[in-house]
Amino acid sequence: MPHAWIECSANIADEPEVKDLKNLVYDCALETGIFPIGGVRVRFQVISDYIVGDGHVDNSFLHIVLRIGAGRDLETKKAAADAIFERVCALVKPLSDRRPLAAAFEVQEMSADLNYKFNNLHEHIKRRAAAS
Numbered sequence: 806m807p808h809a810w811i812e813c814s815a816n817i818a819d820e821p822e823v824k825d826l827k828n829l830v831y832d833c834a835l836e837t838g839i840f841p842i843g844g845v846r847v848r849f850q851v852i853s854d855y856i857v858g859d860g861h862v863d864n865s866f867l868h869i870v871l872r873i874g875a876g877r878d879l880e881t882k883k884a885a886a887d888a889i890f891e892r893v894c895a896l897v898k899p900l901s902d903r904r905p906l907a908a909a910f911e912v913q914e915m916s917a918d919l920n921y922k923f924n925n926l927h928e929h930i931k932r933r934a935a936a937s
Contacts (some may be wrong), residue, residue, distance in 0.1 A: 806874035806915070807834050815853040817865040822900040826893070830869065833892050837885040839877065843927035859908060867897065867908040868932040875917035886912045 809830050817823050827849045834840050834847075847853045857864035871889065873882065897908055 806844045806872065807840050808872045809834065809868045810868075810872075811846065811847065812852050812866075812868045813849075813850045814855050814857060814865045814867075815851050816862070817867075817900065817904070817906070818851040820900050822897045825896060826869075829892060829896050830871075830889065833889040834871070834885075837888055839881060839885055840873070841927065843924070843930045844874070858905070860868070861905070864905045865876060865907070867893075867906065869893065869908075869910045871911070872913045872915055872919065875914050877914075882912060882914070886910070901921070 811826055811830060813823050813826075827847050831845060831847045835843050837840060855866070857866050871886070873885075893908065893910060897906065900906055901908070
């Protein structure tokens with residue numbers, strides 16, 4: 806963990822800030838120091854059917870959900886969330902200066918009891934790192 810879901814309205818999908826968002830979220834998650842590289846997943850989806858605010862065609866949105874595994878204290882989760890959101894806001898500030906933009910970020914903690922995994926990525930990543 807974490808797994809990030811990023812959605813954006815189609816009217817901003819080609820903006821340079823939006824194109825950089827996936828890599829920024831990935832890098833920020835690792836920079837927090839609390840998430841293992843083998844657990845990071847970032848998904849990006851352009852939403853073409855939407856209504857934002859008053860429905861004006863210039864209105865746009867970004868929505869990021871970061872789902873994390875259970876077990877970290879609130880202070881640790883909040884520090885990671887604050888760091889990631891701060892960088893997201895800095896990235897998209899020029900975009901929000903050019904057009905109407907609603908950006909949202911949410912961290913969800915997955916249930917420790919109902920979160921199942923079948924994952925060998927950690928071992929493969931360690932092996933590749935040792936070989937290089």
